Amino acid sequence: MASQEIEDLAGALARLPGLGPRSARRAVLWLVKRRATALPALRDALTRMADTLVECAQCGNVDTRDPCAICADPRRDERSLCVVEEVADLWALDRARLFAGRFHVLGGRLSALDGVRPEDLAIDRLMARIESGGIDEVVLAMNATLEGQTTAHYLADRLEAFPVKVTQLAHGLPVGGELDYLDEGTLAQALRARRPVA
Numbered sequence: 001m002a003s004q005e006i007e008d009l010a011g012a013l014a015r016l017p018g019l020g021p022r023s024a025r026r027a028v029l030w031l032v033k034r035r036a037t038a039l040p041a042l043r044d045a046l047t048r049m050a051d052t053l054v055e056c057a058q059c060g061n062v063d064t065r066d067p068c069a070i071c072a073d074p075r076r077d078e079r080s081l082c083v084v085e086e087v088a089d090l091w092a093l094d095r096a097r098l099f100a101g102r103f104h105v106l107g108g109r110l111s112a113l114d115g116v117r118p119e120d121l122a123i124d125r126l127m128a129r130i131e132s133g134g135i136d137e138v139v140l141a142m143n144a145t146l147e148g149q150t151t152a153h154y155l156a157d158r159l160e161a162f163p164v165k166v167t168q169l170a171h172g173l174p175v176g177g178e179l180d181y182l183d184e185g186t187l188a189q190a191l192r193a194r195r196p197v198a
């Protein structure tokens with residue numbers, strides 16, 4: 001049986017996404033073996049993050065400054081706005097370097113089962129950004145889930161009142177995917193989004 005402090009650390013790590021109790025214990029053992037170098041570095045990094053992390057008032061990204069590095073970048077196309085559910089989605093799209101515009105993080109998605117309503121998300125802030133002008137296209141980059149698509153439809157309805165082009169990420173067959181391994185929803189979406197062969 002480990003000490004209470006070790007159990008507390010393992011319990012805290014186990015609450016992180018992707019780590020269960022066993023993985024958390026392995027991480028704690030790794031830290032214990034390297035306690036002279038790894039523990040102080042981890043402690044210092046967590047302290048710095050806790051002291052400096054802020055949410056960007058403009059887009060909802062998490063950074064160490066406000067406005068965030070993306071919003072402050074003058075090379076970004078201010079006329080294109082990509083709406084995502086969570087900060088992790090923003091980071092994934094930005095990491096791919098395929099979208100040169102600005103972002104807006106909703107902070108979740110609509111879900112009747114979880115009690116998430118439009119007023120629980122940063123939708124009013126999104127509408128205020130669009131109403132202030134200067135945006136030509138809004139890209140709805142919602143996840144391909146029922147809640148994500150519900151959110152996208154809700155936003156598309158709200159955006160009809162503005163003179164902006166509203167687009168959505170394509171959904172369907174992944175590159176390298178084999179038909180017999182795909183679920184029916186993915187196949188149905190791929191069939192609905194079919195296009196002429198060039």
